[in-house]
Amino acid sequence: MSKRSLKQALAQGEFVAAPGIHDMITAVISNKVGLDFAYASGFWMTASAFGLPDAGIATYTQMLDRVATLVRTVDASVIADADTGYGGLLNVHHTVRGYEEAGVVAIQIEDQEFPKKCGHTPFKRVVPTLDMVEKIRVACAARRNPETLIIARTDARQTDGFEGAMRRAEAYAEAGADIVFPEAMESEAEMRESCRRLNKPVMANMADGGKTPIRSAAELKAMGYAMAIYPSMTGLAAAAAVESALTMFKATGTSESPDVPLFNFGAFNHLIGFDDVWAFERKWARGTPDNA
Template sequence: MNKPSLKTALENGQFVLAPGIHDMITAVVSNKIGFDFVYASGYWMGASALGLPDAGIASYTQMLDRVATLCRVSNAGVIADADTGYGGLLNVHHTVRGYEEAGVVAVQIEDQEFPKKCGHTPFKRVVPAIDMIEKIKVATEARRNPETLIIARTDARQIEGFEGALKRGLAYGEAGADVVFLEALESEEEMREACRSVSRPMMANMADGGKTPIRSRAEMQDIGYSMAIFPAATGLAAAAAAEAVLNLLKHEGTSLSPDVPLFDFTEFNSLIGFDEVWDFERRWAREPKDEPR
């Protein structure tokens, strides 16, 4: 399947809105709804697969496997969070190559020290800007497909202030990043100033519960963004739904309640691919009497 081109979408002025996809159930539901692009979040994919916090604990190999699976299942172009590149410059080189071979349309790397932290939690530290600039140059050189975009994220807002984060964003764009991402901005004023100042396409992180104010697609376009991710929405919604049905089971002893909606099982069978399995069985299954002796 040919995936949509993020490069072409941005060049054509299409605003890119990508929901976070934290597991493959969400991926097949997303296919039903229909998105051109989705986001593979390190936080949410690590939490769903391993039950671990986004603190540099999940390895490159574990995340590559998760990202490759999403690229296989999703009909959308996958924008992939690659944390810090999982190490130094050689690691960045191999990360870009690995993610590109997995089928992503964009690789996001950030300027935190290893082990990194979720951008909306405390105790983050950033590397010197020159170190990240070198990572960006290695990343852009490592890609084999010109359609693969490099997204450069800075987490400097809470360490060096807005001006420090903006200075880094400008430098990262000049170093060759295709998209610039100032993480965890704390007001709409900061968001507008960042978009006015940086000439590269800008990405917003609409992390529900995080430091950045949530804005709609239309509002983000007005602010000046070219794309936005909603990494937490499906994970938080799934956790809330699971909590509701588990409470129902614990206290009422049943899964049936008008207040706790369940996805239709028959439709889910179709989404996950059972129609093809059953077609195969109808074609190839033998009656017991036809079994070879």
């Protein structure tokens, strides 16, 4: 199937809302639901694959593998978190080429020092503005596909205050970023002002439990945002469901309970692709009639 163009959606004034897809079970379920865009979160893909925090521990190679697997699995167009670009300018160039070849529609790079931290946790530090400006220029020059968009994220709200974050965001827009992402805004007033001040499409991060007020897609569009990611929703929902199921199991010794809904096993087999496996077996397995 043909995946949506993020560039075209933004050009047409469509508000783009992308939930985080943290693992491949979630990916196949999202295909059943039907999504146009999805977000590959560094936090949640690191947590789901390795059980580790988003603190610059996962490598470029590990994250590229996860992102490429998600792009192959999910029907939606993937917007991908590439942390700091995994190093200096040469690393940024390599990262953009790798993520683009994997098939993402947008690559997000942030201005934190390495090792980075989750945007809604303490102890973040940012690089000089000029260093990030150069990363954006390199990222824009590295892409081969004009459909690939570069998202520039600033984490300077915590370190430099709102005005400092805005100065950086304006510089990143001037450097050529297609989308600007002021991370961890702390009030609706800051959210509205950031949209008013920036002359490029602005992205919001609706991180459940984070510093930024959660607002609906319609509310964010009215504020002036062009797009929003909801990176935590599926990961937190899955964690809550698993905790509920395991707690029940520990207490009762069974997987069956009216209080713990289970996804239909047959339907899941269909989603994960067993229909093709069984069709292959019917055609090629020894001793199996063609019409079995």
